[in-house]
Amino acid sequence: MRALACCIALVFIASVAAAEETPAAVPAGPASAASAASASEPQPDYHYVLGLQYQHQPQSPGAIQQHDSFTPVWALRWGRLRLSNGGGSSLMGFGTRVYGPGASAELLSGTAWHLGISLRFDGGRNSDAADNTRGLPDVRRTMRGRVFASYSLSPDLQLSANLAQDLLGRGGGLVFGTGVDWRLAHDRVSEWTFGVGVRGGNSTYMQSYYGVTEAGSAASGMTIYAPGAGFEGVHAGLYYTRALDRHWIAYGSFGASRLIDAAARSPLDARPLAAGWSLRLAYRR
DSSP: HHHHHHHHHHHHHHHHHTTTTTTOOOOOOOOOOOHHHHTTTTOOOOEEEEEEEEEEESSSOOSOOOOEEEEEEEEETTTTEEEHHHHHHHHHHHSSOOOOEEEEEEEEEOEEEEEEEEEEEEBBOOOOGSSSTTTTTOOOEEEEEEEEEEEETTEEEEEEEEEEESSSSSSSSSSEEEEEEEEEEEOEEEEEEEEEEEEEOOOOHHHHHHHHHHHHHHHHHHOOOOOOSSEEEEEEEEEEEEEOOSEEEEEEEEEEEEHHHHHHSTTTOOEEEEEEEEEEEEEOO
């Protein structure tokens, strides 16, 4: 517990320290909706995004059934300190850089590269909410410490990578991911982006989300399965963002993913290839 407390404290202290620094300048590049809408206005020390998101996606990885949901999106930026959920982070980053959900702070940066840390909540898994996990143990909610980095090969092409560790020891394990984002087209108020990536985890993560214990087998009727560390899946998506005016912003996405490696061999994988889409509308200031 002492090591856990020290880890959380270090992340928090680093975030606060970064927040007290002068915000880094946005690298020069093609004009975007964010810069065009606010170029003539004085910029405050804080910004926020508040809106609504609609999603159509599988109930869980590998599930056959799809489900629809409405969730709030929000983000708050104060200097280098950022707080957001998943939907809000991309809207806040439109025209600058995307930092990901949670409480984050950029620690180091250069002309083309950036390195930061964040804390974020992981919602875990409610096993009864999906057909392919019903009868299995829930995965408890937890807090993750995350390290993220990005490198811009050009103004329109960016590489990114991240590691996220369960800090509370609740079975979340370690998750890693890497991806490439390519801005296909843009003008002063909108942009099209295409992204591909791969994701995986250590043995703790894979067991929690794709494994079946003896007790879980007895409750669900599935075959006992104990995956090791490895890749979880690959994904690709097309994203469109548009600034409707100085404050309102709209976003749409369509993506597909496929489970691979140990995740694809799991008894939970009833449908390895899945697709989904989302719409967001938010007010940004």
